[in-house]
Each structure stands twice: as C-alpha cells, then as structure tokens.
Amino acid sequence: MLMNRVSEATRETDVHLFKRVPTWFLNLRLKDVKTHHVERVLAEDAREHNRKEGGIIRYRTTLSAFFTYLMDNRQIITRNPARRAAIPGAQLSPARIPWLGTEIHERFLIWQQKDQEMAETALVIYFLALRWGEARALEVGDLMLDGQPRVLVQRSLSEGRTVPKRTKTNKTRWVPTANAILPILQRMVEGRGKRERLFPALTRSRLKWRLCWDETGQGKNLHSLRHGGITAWAAAGVNVPLMQRWAGHARVETTMKYVHLVGDQASAAGIAMLDAQNQRLGIAAK
Known part of the structure; x- marks a missing residue:
C-alpha cells in the first residue's frame, strides 16, 4: 500500500x-x-x-x-486527471503569459534570424492555436486557402508515433486563417501533394534547437503558442462559443479562462465590433 x-x-x-x-x-x-x-x-x-x-x-x-x-500499479485508469488540473485563482507568472499583439511579431522577427522555416512554423501554430500533435498531423489537403481561408483540424500525431489518431476531443474543427499567415501557408503548399505532411519531421527538440528557444522563448513552453492564439481571439472580441469551436475545447469553462486573461481588452474589442456592425446596419444611438 x-x-x-x-x-x-x-x-x-x-x-x-x-x-x-x-x-x-x-x-x-x-x-x-x-x-x-x-x-x-x-x-x-x-x-x-x-x-x-x-x-x-x-x-x-x-x-x-x-x-x-x-x-x-493497478491499471484501473489510463490517465491521471489531476496532473494538469488548474489551480483556482493562481496568478500567471510573466513567463506563462502568452505573447499578444505586437509581441508575437517581435518574436517572429527574432526567430527569422535563427531559422526562417521554423519561425514560420511557430507563427502558423500560434495563429491557428494548434496543439502540438495537431500541428504534426496537418496535411496539405487540410488547408482551404481560397474564398474564406481556413484549416481543417481532424487528427493528432504524437511524437514517437507513425499513425495519427483523433484530436483530443475526438472532433474535427475548422479554424480560420489569419492574414498574417496566409502568404506563408500558400508558399508551404505550393507544388505539394494533398497527403503530404505540412510540417515534415517536426519535433519539439528540432524547433527549439533551430530557434534557440532557451535564448529566444522568454521562458515560455511551446504550448504557449497555442495559448497565445486563443488569447489573441479573445482580445479581438471573438465571441466565446466561436472561440470554443475554433480552439476545440470540450468545455466552455476552458475557453473563458482566456477571456478573463485579457479582461477589459476583450470587452472593449467586443464593443468596437458591435459598434461597427451597428454602423453598417445604420443603427445609431439617439
């Protein structure tokens, strides 16, 4: 015992x-x-x-x-549900706060000086808010870059495995493509087959080594890229149900953590979006 x-x-x-x-x-x-x-x-x-x-x-x-x-010891369960449980009310250290706004673009410029390919890979993961396994499993055919550009996230590939599995929530989702990464994705898919991996041979150690992550990552881990993308949506005023769908969260409570993180910034962005919509519809305050 x-x-x-x-x-x-x-x-x-x-x-x-x-x-x-x-x-x-x-x-x-x-x-x-x-x-x-x-x-x-x-x-x-x-x-x-x-x-x-x-x-x-x-x-x-x-x-x-x-x-x-x-x-x-007992093989009763296959995963530990307490290992990643968030501490209620715990304050985020500066190293755990994701990059926002111009911060991610400043990082990108620094990463470019180290390795262009890995810098672009990190930026795509950020703006699509991908889990690491989801990024590794992306195929060229998952990208729809005409009309309303978007990416289909439908599988995950853990390091050390050769066969993909379903995503964490066992659901597929469409994620819109930000203008900041559209030219990058267009270059990545040019002349390649639909079943090819978008990021061939992508591993944590490879990206960290080529971007000198210990020097340039400001103490953050690679999952901060996903956190940053979701937080950027919140800061831009994207509504919570849509954020939840794009992020692939099983619970809305998880999505709300990002809204709380940006606080008044999300509220201001949401009001600005509402004002812009009202203006388009010809609705004005009396």
Whole structure:
C-alpha cells in the first residue's frame, strides 16, 4: 500500500485531505473522472475554506498521487486527471503569459534570424492555436486557402508515433486563417501533394534547437503558442462559443479562462465590433 511508503506526518495529512473530498466526486466512476472534475473539487474547497495557493497545490498533489497509483500499479485508469488540473485563482507568472499583439511579431522577427522555416512554423501554430500533435498531423489537403481561408483540424500525431489518431476531443474543427499567415501557408503548399505532411519531421527538440528557444522563448513552453492564439481571439472580441469551436475545447469553462486573461481588452474589442456592425446596419444611438 502507498501508506507504507510515506512518513507518518504525510500519511496523516493525506488522510485528512481525502476526508475533504465531496460526495459527488466520490460517486463518480474512476474511469469517468476528468480534469474538470478535479478542478471543481479544488475550487469548491478553496472557496469554502479560503485556502491559500500552497494548500490547494498540496491537495492537488495528493489527488494526483492517488490517481498515479491507480494508473501505474493497478491499471484501473489510463490517465491521471489531476496532473494538469488548474489551480483556482493562481496568478500567471510573466513567463506563462502568452505573447499578444505586437509581441508575437517581435518574436517572429527574432526567430527569422535563427531559422526562417521554423519561425514560420511557430507563427502558423500560434495563429491557428494548434496543439502540438495537431500541428504534426496537418496535411496539405487540410488547408482551404481560397474564398474564406481556413484549416481543417481532424487528427493528432504524437511524437514517437507513425499513425495519427483523433484530436483530443475526438472532433474535427475548422479554424480560420489569419492574414498574417496566409502568404506563408500558400508558399508551404505550393507544388505539394494533398497527403503530404505540412510540417515534415517536426519535433519539439528540432524547433527549439533551430530557434534557440532557451535564448529566444522568454521562458515560455511551446504550448504557449497555442495559448497565445486563443488569447489573441479573445482580445479581438471573438465571441466565446466561436472561440470554443475554433480552439476545440470540450468545455466552455476552458475557453473563458482566456477571456478573463485579457479582461477589459476583450470587452472593449467586443464593443468596437458591435459598434461597427451597428454602423453598417445604420443603427445609431439617439
């Protein structure tokens, strides 16, 4: 048992933490527990007991250890739903805040000096808000660059695998193509077959090495590219249901985190879009 591997003080703390688990959570089947369930447990506990961030992290660590045991030692579940659970109310460090506005273009200019191909790859991932596996699985035929340019995201290819699988939410989605990357995509697909990978031989280590990521990435990880793209939509005033669909989020709560991140900037952009629409329709305030 796990109890034999930890100190008495740690055991007592963990037992106390498990007593705080709400009944609704205990009634879930283990294989049905998702990350958002764990996040709800943490949020409810933090709100009810006014927990500090350190206490919430300790609670998540205990839950994560429990699910890891079930996954590794008992093979009851195949993934740990607590591992990536967000800490409610936690402040983002500067290194975790995504690039916005001119910041991503400034990064692009710096990356161009290192490697043009990888700089363009990073910019495309940003503006399409792709998960890493989704970027690796993109094929030339997934791009529709005439009329209303858009990209079909329908598969994911993890590193080390040769056969793609469905996306994280098992759904396909269309993502609009920003003008900033349209010329790049047009060059990428020119003269290539529809079944060819858009980014052949793309790996994390290759992109980081060629862009000197430790030097140029400002402490962010590669997933910050996706975060930045979604946050840019929020800052531009894109409505939440549309953002959720473009991002491929299973839950609207996930999308709302990006709206909260940009705060008044999203509200101002939304009002500007509404004013512009009213002006086109000839609607003016009296």
